[in-house]
Amino acid sequence: MGEEELHQLIRGCIKQDRKCQKMLYKAFYGFSMGICLRYAGNRDEAAEVMNQGFFKVFTHIESYDITRPFKAWLGKIMMNVSIDFYRANLKMAYTEDIESAEHVSDGEMVDKNLNYNDLLTMVQQLPQAYRTVFNLFAIEGYSHEEIGSMLNINVGTSKSNLHKARQKLKLMILKADSSANNTNYNSGTNYNTSIVAINATSMNGVFLNKGIRE
Amino acid sequence: MNKENDKELDDLFKKKLEDPVDQLGYKEEDWANLEQMLDKHKKKRGIIYWLPVISSVAALLLLFLGWLNFRPQVVRHNPKNGLQTVNHQKQSHTGTGDGPKRQPINQKHTQTNNADYAVNTTINKNSGARKSIIKSSAAGSRRNTTGPIQTAIEKVKRKDDEALLAESPAPGFELEQFTAVPVTPIYLQNNKAIPVTNTGQSKNVKIKAGSQAAFRPRFALSVLAAPDINGVSSFQESKVGTNAGLLFSAGLFKKFTISTGVLYSDKPYLTAFENYHTQYQFPVNPVNVAANCQMLDIPVNIGYQIYNKHQNKISIGTGLSSYIMLHQSFTFNYANPYNTGPSNFSAPNGSGYFFGVLNLNATYERQINSKVGLSFQPYLKLPLTNIGYSQVRLQTTGVAVGLTWNLNSLSKP
Numbered sequence: 001m002g003e004e005e006l007h008q009l010i011r012g013c014i015k016q017d018r019k020c021q022k023m024l025y026k027a028f029y030g031f032s033m034g035i036c037l038r039y040a041g042n043r044d045e046a047a048e049v050m051n052q053g054f055f056k057v058f059t060h061i062e063s064y065d066i067t068r069p070f071k072a073w074l075g076k077i078m079m080n081v082s083i084d085f086y087r088a089n090l091k092m093a094y095t096e097d098i099e100s101a102e103h104v105s106d107g108e109m110v111d112k113n114l115n116y117n118d119l120l121t122m123v124q125q126l127p128q129a130y131r132t133v134f135n136l137f138a139i140e141g142y143s144h145e146e147i148g149s150m151l152n153i154n155v156g157t158s159k160s161n162l163h164k165a166r167q168k169l170k171l172m173i174l175k176a177d178s179s180a181n182n183t184n185y186n187s188g189t190n191y192n193t194s195i196v197a198i199n200a201t202s203m204n205g206v207f208l209n210k211g212i213r214e
Numbered sequence: 215m216n217k218e219n220d221k222e223l224d225d226l227f228k229k230k231l232e233d234p235v236d237q238l239g240y241k242e243e244d245w246a247n248l249e250q251m252l253d254k255h256k257k258k259r260g261i262i263y264w265l266p267v268i269s270s271v272a273a274l275l276l277l278f279l280g281w282l283n284f285r286p287q288v289v290r291h292n293p294k295n296g297l298q299t300v301n302h303q304k305q306s307h308t309g310t311g312d313g314p315k316r317q318p319i320n321q322k323h324t325q326t327n328n329a330d331y332a333v334n335t336t337i338n339k340n341s342g343a344r345k346s347i348i349k350s351s352a353a354g355s356r357r358n359t360t361g362p363i364q365t366a367i368e369k370v371k372r373k374d375d376e377a378l379l380a381e382s383p384a385p386g387f388e389l390e391q392f393t394a395v396p397v398t399p400i401y402l403q404n405n406k407a408i409p410v411t412n413t414g415q416s417k418n419v420k421i422k423a424g425s426q427a428a429f430r431p432r433f434a435l436s437v438l439a440a441p442d443i444n445g446v447s448s449f450q451e452s453k454v455g456t457n458a459g460l461l462f463s464a465g466l467f468k469k470f471t472i473s474t475g476v477l478y479s480d481k482p483y484l485t486a487f488e489n490y491h492t493q494y495q496f497p498v499n500p501v502n503v504a505a506n507c508q509m510l511d512i513p514v515n516i517g518y519q520i521y522n523k524h525q526n527k528i529s530i531g532t533g534l535s536s537y538i539m540l541h542q543s544f545t546f547n548y549a550n551p552y553n554t555g556p557s558n559f560s561a562p563n564g565s566g567y568f569f570g571v572l573n574l575n576a577t578y579e580r581q582i583n584s585k586v587g588l589s590f591q592p593y594l595k596l597p598l599t600n601i602g603y604s605q606v607r608l609q610t611t612g613v614a615v616g617l618t619w620n621l622n623s624l625s626k627p
Contacts, residue, residue, distance in 0.1 A: 014583075016256075018249070025248065026240055033238040038231055047241070051248045058252060062525055063584045119230050138224035139231055166220055169227070 001027055006070060013061045021058055031071065032078050038135050039082035041124055053081040079140065083150060086132045114176065122172045130165035137162050270528060270576040274592035277574055278611060281596065432465035433621040436589065438477065442612025446485035455481040457511065457614065469519040471529065477511040479537075481608065489606050490544075500546035505606075508541040515573055525581040535571040537601060570599040579618065587618040 001009075009027070012020025032050045040046035056077055057064075064073055123131055132151060136142045137158075142150070144158040151158070438459055445452035459477030466472055483505050490503045515533030522528075542561040575593035582588060595610040 018252075021252070022245060022249075025245055029240045029244075030238045034231070034233075037238070047244045047247075051244060051251065054248055055251050055255070059255060059524060062581060065584050114226070114230070116230050116233070119227055123227065123231065134227075139228045166223055169223060173223075 007066060010061065010064065010066065010070070013058060016058075024057075025054055028071075028074055032074060035075055035078040036082055037120055038123055038139065039079075039086065039132060041128065041131075045085075049081055049085045050078065052085070053078045056081065079136075082135075083132065086128055086151070089128060114173065118176060122169055122176075125172065126165050126168055130161050130168065133158050133161040134165035134169075270578045270590070270592055273530065273576045274594065274611075277594055281594065281609075434463045434465075434618050435621055436461040436463065436473075436475075436616045436618040438475075438591075438614045438616040440591075440593075440612045440614035442481075442593075442610050444481045444483040444608060444610050446483055446489045446606045446608055453482040453484055455479065455483075455610070455612075457612070459511070461513075461616070463517075469529075471517040471519070471531075472515070473517065473531075473533075474512070474514045477513070479507075479509050479511045481507045481509065481610065483507075483606075483608060485606055487546075496546075498548060498550070501549045502547050504545045504547065506541075506543050507539065507608075510538040510540065511571075512536045512538070513573055514569075515575070517575075517577065527577075527579040527581070527587075529577045529579075531573070531575045531577065533573045534569040534598075535573050535595060536566060536568045537570060538566045567599065567601050570597065570601060572596045572598055585620050587620070589616045589618055590614070591616065 006027075009020050009024045013024055029050075032053060033046060036046040036050040036053070037043065040049055053074075057074060064070070123134065126134065133147055136147045136150065137144070144155045144162070147153075147158045148155045153161075438457070438461055440457040442455050442457060443452045444455050457477050457479045459475055461473050461475035461477075463471050463473030484502060485505070486502050487500050513533055513535040515531045517529040517531035519527060519529040539561075543558065544561070545558045573593060573595055575591050577589055577591040579587050579589040591614040593610075593612060593614060597607040597609060600606060601608050
């Protein structure tokens with residue numbers, strides 16, 4: 001989308017023009033969903049959070065500074081609503097003891113075959129507290145101090161959550177590798193639906209994932 | 215090794231997850247959900263759209279009615295009575311005479327007229343009256359009135375004092391204008407009233423000074439223009455004036471805003487002669503006085519935000535204004551066109567009245583975009599002291615319309 005076209009859409013949104021809102025929504029659906037999916041446990045949750053984000057965008061569009069990149073502004077809003085969602089679910093979120101994962105080897109971690117969906121599913125399987133810290137640190141690039149103040153947790157908790165998230169992800173990658181080698185791993189086209197089944201049955205015991213997210 | 219590995223892991227997720235693939239296809243049902251949310255929001259907004267306007271008007275109305283109810287009652291003087299003319303002079307030199315307080319005490323004093331009291335009043339009267347004589351002669355010379363009349367009046371006053379002490383009737387001419395005996399309790403009352411008003415004022419100033427600690431301040435600049443209604447003691451006889459000026463405001467904490475600036479005000483007003491205080495002795499008392507004042511209004515206000523949603527903000531505020539007089543002119547109207555005194559007078563410039571006016575306001579601001587907002591501010595200005603050369607209690611109400619620039623948005627990279 002060209003700069004001028006975008007500005008035209010934004011002007012339409014300021015006038016609360018429904019058509020312009022829909023066009024903007026469609027244009028940035030993928031981008032916004034990409035962010036929300038990383039923070040959410042599943043697609044439905046992500047869509048709900050993303051809609052919250054767009055609602056904020058449309059009701060506060062007049063506060064957008066047209067001289068700054070729209071994508072950055074939108075991305076920030078999506079990240080913020082995701083964090084708000086995390087905060088709202090804080091009571092439900094749990095941090096699990098994962099001492100057993102401490103021994104995970106630092107062996108072959110990077111598997112070239114893992115695609116977007118594989119990695120996304122792994123991140124989504126993390127407990128919400130770990131997932132949020134991992135997103136903010138590894139992907140958005142915030143420091144532990146910044147994360148601490150954003151999530152209202154202390155730096156130690158942030159570091160510990162990140163560590164545990166990494167341990168879990170490593171385990172999942174190793175598991176995915178071995179599954180692929182044994183040809184049990186379903187990396188076909190209907191991946192999105194099948195992973196839930198794998199998760200619910202075979203992975204449950206391995207990752208101590210007590211089924212909270214499922 | 216471990217750190218490197220972690221970095222590698224982070225990078226792997228960052229690289230792949232930052233670039234979502236096409237599978238995040240658009241779903242019409244997601245849009246339908248959002249549309250529902252937006253529709254709900256729109257309906258809700260429709261109801262509350264006028265709420266801010268209505269509530270600010272209501273707030274102002276309430277304030278105004280409250281003020282009308284509790285306003286100081288003006289003592290109605292009989293212009294033919296020479297005694298009342300003396301009263302005016304005493305009020306003007308203290309500058310803090312207060313209507314409702316004055317009246318009850320007056321009554322009390324006429325009831326208890328004992329010996330102790332007589333001693334006090336004599337002392338007070340002596341000091342008070344002497345001062346006023348000095349002042350009145352100074353004022354008289356500035357006004358270019360005829361010298362002999364002025365000196366005659368001074369003589370009258372001196373005699374008047376003596377008459378009080380001796381309680382003996384003065385010559386006929388003096389008696390006619392100044393039957394001074396019942397006046398004496400008023401001096402006392404005035405003297406007592408001074409500390410009361412002063413403490414009240416200093417308290418106000420202290421409260422404002424306490425709220426200065428800045429926390430991530432937001433700055434804004436406003437251009438304001440306002441038509442307003444001016445009246446003395448009430449708005450029963452009022453005239454329309456104009457204001458225009460610049461205001462600078464800084465947001466402290468989340469909801470408090472402190473603002474200051476300069477407003478140029480043109481305030482015409484009409485008042486009964488009873489409200490007009492001067493040392494000058496009119497040969498014939500005018501019926502009323504039409505005044506035209508131009509002044510600089512320097513407000514220091516504090517505002518508290520009570521509503522902030524979407525583009526709409528409502529806040530209520532209070533503060534104190536200082537007036538710097540630029541020009542004052544008065545026109546005197548007489549009942550009898552053949553028996554008149556001076557018809558007009560321009561007062562000297564440059565006097566300031568610091569924190570002499572209480573501001574009460576409610577502001578409705580609508581954000582047009584991130585930088586500019588439009589504001590409507592109904593306000594009421596109540597005098598704490600007598601203002602201007604004529605020492606009137608000039609009150610003002612009006613609605614200021616303004617444009618506000620958010621200075622923070624300009625400084626962003």
